[in-house]
Amino acid sequence: MSPGTAAPARGVRPVEISGQGLTVRVRGRTAPILDDVGFTAPAGCVTGLIGPNGSGKSTLLHTLAGSTSPQPGVVRLDGRPFGELPRRERARTVAVMEQNSDSDTDLAVADVVALGRLPHRGRMAPAGPQDAAACARALDLVGLTGTEQRRWRTLSGGERQRVQAARALAQEPAVLLLDEPTNHLDVQHQHELLSLLATTGLTVVVVLHDLALAARYCDRLVVLHEGRTHAAGRTHEVLTADTLRTVFGVRADVSRHADTLRVEVLGSVGD
Numbered sequence: 001m002s003p004g005t006a007a008p009a010r011g012v013r014p015v016e017i018s019g020q021g022l023t024v025r026v027r028g029r030t031a032p033i034l035d036d037v038g039f040t041a042p043a044g045c046v047t048g049l050i051g052p053n054g055s056g057k058s059t060l061l062h063t064l065a066g067s068t069s070p071q072p073g074v075v076r077l078d079g080r081p082f083g084e085l086p087r088r089e090r091a092r093t094v095a096v097m098e099q100n101s102d103s104d105t106d107l108a109v110a111d112v113v114a115l116g117r118l119p120h121r122g123r124m125a126p127a128g129p130q131d132a133a134a135c136a137r138a139l140d141l142v143g144l145t146g147t148e149q150r151r152w153r154t155l156s157g158g159e160r161q162r163v164q165a166a167r168a169l170a171q172e173p174a175v176l177l178l179d180e181p182t183n184h185l186d187v188q189h190q191h192e193l194l195s196l197l198a199t200t201g202l203t204v205v206v207v208l209h210d211l212a213l214a215a216r217y218c219d220r221l222v223v224l225h226e227g228r229t230h231a232a233g234r235t236h237e238v239l240t241a242d243t244l245r246t247v248f249g250v251r252a253d254v255s256r257h258a259d260t261l262r263v264e265v266l267g268s269v270g271d
């Protein structure tokens with residue numbers, strides 16, 4: 001993967017994405033999955049969503065993406081209610097990278113990445129030079145130039161994840177939403193992907209389980225606990241030993257060295 005910087009594509013302006021009073025319920029479950037969650041991801045920042053299993057991170061990401069409707073609650077993009085924006089504008093502006101799917105598609109890498117360009121083209125319009133350039137740039141950013149003809153089903157889990165990242169980047173969105181984008185990546189590619197995200201200049205919202213990665217690459221964090229916001233703010237303010245004990249049930253040392261926040265988990269509270 002290229003360690004180079006990835007300035008936003010020309011004409012792309014990062015925008016704030018926020019939510020107020022986000023509540024999501026499902027049938028058969030008494031407690032809401034999200035309960036009156038407030039959320040702000042400032043323009044151009046990397047905002048990490050952390051929390052234990054089942055705390056509502058993926059549900060919040062889907063709600064921000066518009067694929068889950070909060071009731072009540074409103075998601076705003078650059079201050080405007082998301083639901084009021086034209087469909088095409090929403091599709092162009094927000095890109096989502098889901099948790100890795102084990103889809104058995106036989107598409108080539110180039111075809112998967114090209115899916116990211118669909119919101120920019122007319123329904124039947126062929127891909128133009130701008131589309132080709134955006135796809136080539138995205139593949140270069142994730143270090144997969146030269147793999148265009150490889151078949152999806154022949155790729156490793158980590159390669160699929162990087163292709164999905166390329167698809168999202170090829171879209172040239174203003175907001176990038178990612179659900180555990182590092183879970184199949186080896187340690188080098190984890191750092192390279194997050195470092196890349198941190199240099200895009202886009203508004204990035206990323207679900208992470210690895211607290212050390214969250215500490216290293218996120219400007220801000222939102223901590224979810226049982227469907228509510230436990231804490232939100234700048235990473236060093238939010239990621240404290242107290243939060244880790246209360247929310248994750250672990251004992252941890254959190255220390256700051258120059259600009260770097262280090263998290264060392266010592267064991268569970270019960271140990």
Ligand SMILES: Nc1ncnc2c1ncn2[C@@H]1O[C@H](COP(=O)(O)OP(=O)(O)OP(=O)(O)O)[C@@H](O)[C@H]1O
Pocket residue numbers: 026029033051052053054055056057058059060
């Ligand atoms: N459609 C659904 N029907 C019933 N329960 C659901 C549904 N979707 C999510 N849940 C429940 O809501 C809770 C939050 O789920 P969500 O996937 O948002 O959590 P998460 O924080 O992303 O979890 P993880 O870290 O395990 O991926 C979980 O208890 C989950 O089982």
